[in-house]
Amino acid sequence: MSSVPAKRNSLGRKFWTQRYLMLLTLPAVLWIIVFNYIPMYGIIIAFQEYTPFRGVIDSPWIGFDNFRELLGDPTFRESLTNTFVISIAKLVFGFPAPILLALMLNELMFKRFKRIVQSLSYLPHFVSWVLVVGLMYTLLDPETGVVSKLLVQLNLIGSDTMLMGSEKSFLTLVVFTEIWKSIGWNSIIYLAAIAGVDPQLYEAATVDGANRFRRIWHITLPALKPTIVILLILSVGGLINSNFDQLYLMQNSMTQDAANVLSVYSYKTGLVSGRFSYATAIGLFQSVVAFVLMYAANYSSRKITKESLF
DSSP states (O other): OTHHHHHHHHHHHHHHHTHHHHHHHHHHHHHHIIIIIGGGGGGGGGGBOOOTTTHHHHSOBOTTHHHHHHHTOHHHHHHHHHHHHHHHHHHHHHSHHHHHHHHHHHHOOOHHHHHHHHHHHHGGGGSOHHHHHHHHHHHTOTTTOHHHHHHHHTTSSOTTOOGGGOHHHHHHHHHHHHHHHHHHHHHHHHHHHHHTSOHHHHHHHHHTTOOHHHHIIIIIHHHHHHHHHHHHHHHHHTTTOOOHHHHHHHOOTTTTTTTOOHHHHHHIIIIISOOHHHHHHHHHHHHHHHHHHHHHHHHHHHHHTSOOOO
């Protein structure tokens, strides 16, 4: 019985000795509580026929009717398929890209050139999707677009091909622009992990006759393994989600079927059509599936690679 007060006193002393650190973290904790935990109260409207006039408390309860309608909705199934297709394509082509960039930057001997490449690759991350998509429409315009004219000269497309209005090229453009915008920023994590590798390992490998490729394969990549596994688990958990800004802005009358992912469909049904309960049911479905995917990826990783989030 006496150990309980002792533990409380020890915990109290730790809080007091670290009070300034606690104060520094307080704004972040409050931000998470206000914007991540308090809004979770609104999940209950997924089980209601919610109307703003009645409010959350007085809106009638309808149980799982929204979810039954959801699973029987062909538009929802189409948006779910589009979400997975786009997310898997981004994962397959986009996930290795920053790893390769980090490895190449690490091998550059000219420090000034390395800094220039890093700065140029980071820059797109800070450009909004509004500007990116507007630039795409300009460059890919069939009459005045520089890129379109170049592709026509190379006989890759026809002179009247509108790439931004083609469902065939939509997925390619989505994946390419996502990689272009995020590759530099995502490579920072891998560069930080590479910086922590002991230089003596490379020196010893060089003395033993290992070439550059073997040094990357046997030293750099094993050092990156924990980081790669953790980020891969998080990426698998995000397969059910998609970049709303990118896809909503890239859609038009000719590509709206291909761009109709869950986040866009939720926005249209919730804010545009006013079906708040139905949109909340879509969001809750996404959250549950994301949790299942991440848990499965984490479990598989723990069994295969001995690395995991928890």
